Amino acid sequence: MSQLHHLLTFPTRPVTEDYVTKLKKLLASGIPATYTLEQVAAFEKNGTDEVSESASNTTPLHILARSLPLDLSEDETSTVLTMMDTLFEYGAGWNFIDYEDKTVVDLLVERGQKKSGVLYQRVVDAGVSAELLLRKLNGGEIEFLESPQEEEEAVVADDSTASNQQDAEDAVVADDSTASNQQVYLNTKLEYNDNALVTKQNRDGVMMDWETNIMELAANTICLQNTPELTVLNIGFGMGIIDTFISSHSPHKHYICEAHPDVLAKMRADGWYDRPNVVILEGRWQDTLNTLLDQGSIFFDGIYYDTFSEHYNDMLDLYDLVVGLLKPDGVFSFFNGLGADRPLCYDVYNKIVALDLQDYGLNYQYTTVSVPTDKQWHSVKRSYFNSNYYYHPSIQFR
Ligand SMILES: C[S@@+](CC[C@H](N)C(=O)[O-])C[C@H]1O[C@@H](n2cnc3c(N)ncnc32)[C@H](O)[C@@H]1O
Incomplete structure (x- = not known):
């Protein structure tokens, strides 16, 4: 094992400044902060540290996190934090997956570190910085956090x-x-079955009823203003779960924006077109909401966004419309599945969303709610949410 890797197993206690000095010396001597256990193994076997692209990446940060003493004192924690700072300064990556399919924060949690703790948050902050930098380098294009x-x-x-x-x-x-x-x-073509809306051919899950509690919460959030004039907008009908909850608040006007012809047909069949207080905006929100904005006469107490097959770039475009359509004390919320494949990515996205909304004068707050772990993915090709908790957003002007 390389000297770097050995040092990061914390062979002696306490963890003092001496660790930082030794770490800096090793990195300054040219050992990469990204040097993985897999590269060491390849070197020992073949005399070259080239590894296949599909290999896992057990980085120095993984070794540090995996070896972290369980009884770390406050002073030691701050030294470990400096060690992590140093590794990041020398180019350590934040989102690699090790031989056990774990991120650095997965290991930190296993070693008793809290999500709110400085070590966990240091990795999240490294992710946020790296992703914002990448966005700048890509000229504003957002390509990050994709599996x-x-x-x-x-x-x-x-x-x-x-x-x-x-x-x-x-x-x-x-x-x-x-x-x-x-x-x-x-x-x-789409198909409705008992508990889901799926694409007919590929069985991609568009919407599933395990989200019912989340939708109830979201309806309560956007219908917060208890006024007889309550006017709300839901973007993306899907199974109509949130719209059914919104109806129970008896809104004065309930706008629903939906783009898919099969979903619109279902809405017609189920009588949504016949409800006197419901206005259906047929087509993509990118087209219909601009028209509404141009009219300049409709403003919403609540807006909810939950579409399919869109990306974070689309959400950034939506923010422009939200600030134009939301009343000063209105509430915006959205289905927050961004980066929900892994706790680390979920946390990084959560911070990036908050930062982006700040630029629009919007304040992002969230509550953490637990979600069922027995989500029934059997009717769809793959899961789109792999977390047993959900960050429920509630966004208002500051
Ligand atoms: C996940 S489902 C919404 C589920 C809904 N929240 C519920 O409670 O059942 C997404 C919906 O957004 C619609 N959609 C996708 N892209 C859209 C767009 N650009 N504009 C409007 N609707 C869109 C899809 O056709 C689909 O009906």
């Missing part, structure tokens, strides 16, 4: 910019991108 599978899909989606229905249908057959390419999604 390898999503990345593959995104590439495929780029190839399949369907310009007409036939292309789109072909693309659905040829690839798998209904979850990442909106044009393909809007041209694919």
